[in-house]
Amino acid sequence: MNPRARLATSDGLRPGEVALGVEPTPAPANLYFIGRIFTPWATRGECPRRGDLAGPLCRVEIAEPWTEALFGIEAFERLQLLYWMHLARRDLVLQNPRRGDEVHGTFALRSPVRPNPIASSIVALERVEGSSLFVRGLDCVDGTPLIDVKPEHCPRA
Amino acid sequence: MNPRARLATSDGLRPGEVALGVEPTPAPANLYFIGRIFTPWATRGECPRRGDLAGPLCRVEIAEPWTEALFGIEAFERLQLLYWMHLARRDLVLQNPRRGDEVHGTFALRSPVRPNPIASSIVALERVEGSSLFVRGLDCVDGTPLIDVKPEHCPRA
Numbered sequence: 001m002n003p004r005a006r007l008a009t010s011d012g013l014r015p016g017e018v019a020l021g022v023e024p025t026p027a028p029a030n031l032y033f034i035g036r037i038f039t040p041w042a043t044r045g046e047c048p049r050r051g052d053l054a055g056p057l058c059r060v061e062i063a064e065p066w067t068e069a070l071f072g073i074e075a076f077e078r079l080q081l082l083y084w085m086h087l088a089r090r091d092l093v094l095q096n097p098r099r100g101d102e103v104h105g106t107f108a109l110r111s112p113v114r115p116n117p118i119a120s121s122i123v124a125l126e127r128v129e130g131s132s133l134f135v136r137g138l139d140c141v142d143g144t145p146l147i148d149v150k151p152e153h154c155p156r157a
Numbered sequence: 158m159n160p161r162a163r164l165a166t167s168d169g170l171r172p173g174e175v176a177l178g179v180e181p182t183p184a185p186a187n188l189y190f191i192g193r194i195f196t197p198w199a200t201r202g203e204c205p206r207r208g209d210l211a212g213p214l215c216r217v218e219i220a221e222p223w224t225e226a227l228f229g230i231e232a233f234e235r236l237q238l239l240y241w242m243h244l245a246r247r248d249l250v251l252q253n254p255r256r257g258d259e260v261h262g263t264f265a266l267r268s269p270v271r272p273n274p275i276a277s278s279i280v281a282l283e284r285v286e287g288s289s290l291f292v293r294g295l296d297c298v299d300g301t302p303l304i305d306v307k308p309e310h311c312p313r314a
Contacts, residue, residue: 033184
């Protein structure tokens with residue numbers, strides 16, 4: 001471990017947290033934002049720690065040219081949404097989520113702070129109106145970019 | 158709908174399938190590949206349709222500079238993996254997965270073919286050896302790029 005590299009990105013760290021001191025290589029793959037999520041939470045501080053299937057109704061707006069891909073979506077009660085947590089830093093490998101003595105590796109947490117800040121939530125689909133999905137179970141800030149919509153898939157065992 | 162645009166990308170389509178006729182705008186966000194997945198399946202044709210928690214053992218190799226982010230991962234029996242299905246086309250909005258009369262919107266399917274070909278699987282973690290996770294439950298081709306590792310999160314209700 002190079003202590004100088006750590007110092008270079010030590011801004012805003014809590015006790016025990018470790019940030020990368022290097023810039024990782026971007027993947028030979030680009031994302032498309034396929035829509036946007038509208039929630040009652042204007043800031044990260046207002047967001048719930050975890051989505052609740054009985055929580056407030058949120059609107060997921062699919063953008064062109066993707067709207068036709070919603071065909072048949074109303075058959076599903078539960079959907080999995082992937083979205084891009086655009087406000088999160090991406091360089092922490094060790095995190096101290098409660099600002100205490102417990103430090104966790106980023107991959108042992110569901111924190112928005114991660115190399116690829118992609119959130120995955122299971123939501124309850126209430127209704128579809130044109131290119132809008134009305135769902136419950138989200139946890140993200142108003143305006144979050146959407147990456148994917150899939151039928152739910154959780155193991156039964 | 159512009160029929161000319163559809164013709165331009167009609168190669169390889171099954172009956173009823175529809176591809177975008179336009180190039181979507183890439184998102185102002187880049188991915189990092191954080192590792193690679195090694196499975197017994199050398200081609201897409203050999204892959205199971207769906208992962209099985211009692212299926213063959215696969216190795217998930219985390220790359221530098223991310224390995225330190227595994228700290229504490231061995232506490233979890235189940236993990237969620239996100240990975241990039243690098244062999245899939247990304248322009249289909251309607252698909253005909255069984256080559257029959259049934260056409261589905263891409264967002265009503267878990268097909269690898271989607272705007273952002275990100276797969277999400279819940280896997281059983283058998284053991285950790287250095288920067289390798291040995292897991293069961295995967296469905297992807299050998300060498301698939303890894304995007305994220307999270308503790309499992311499925312609703313109980």
